[in-house]
Amino acid sequence: MFEDKTLVCKDCGNEFVFTAGEQEFYAEKGFQNEPLRCKDCRSKFKAARRNTERVMHDAVCDECGAHTQVPFEPTSGKPVYCSDCYAKRRG
Numbered sequence: 203m204f205e206d207k208t209l210v211c212k213d214c215g216n217e218f219v220f221t222a223g224e225q226e227f228y229a230e231k232g233f234q235n236e237p238l239r240c241k242d243c244r245s246k247f248k249a250a251r252r253n254t255e256r257v258m259h260d261a262v263c264d265e266c267g268a269h270t271q272v273p274f275e276p277t278s279g280k281p282v283y284c285s286d287c288y289a290k291r292r293g
Contacts, residue, residue: 203226204222204223204225204226204229205222206219206220206221206222207219207220207225207236208220209236209237211238211239211240211243212238212239212243213239213240213243213246213247214240214242214243216240218240218241220236220237224237256273257273258271258272258273259271259272259273259274259275259276261276261282262282263282263283263284263287264281264282264283265281265283265284265287265290265291266284266286266287268284268286268287270282270283270284270285
């Protein structure tokens with residue numbers, strides 16, 4: 203059903219192969235778009251995102267009342283959980 207495709211990386215302009223196996227994986231995960239970057243550029247892009255400083259916001263856990271910090275700005279009407287309560291809710 204799937205066949206290897208040659209794509210062009212949007213960052214470096216080099217061609218790379220989007221293999222049939224990768225396409226099958228994307229389909230299983232429900233991904234709609236083909237990759238835009240080759241493996242090297244994807245790795246560089248992910249590393250750059252990891253190295254950006256994360257802004258943390260003070261919050262109070264809606265479950266246990268503990269003071270915590272979260273990586274998003276809390277908005278009214280949406281619950282905020284500390285890491286322990288979040289882990290318990292995820293099961």
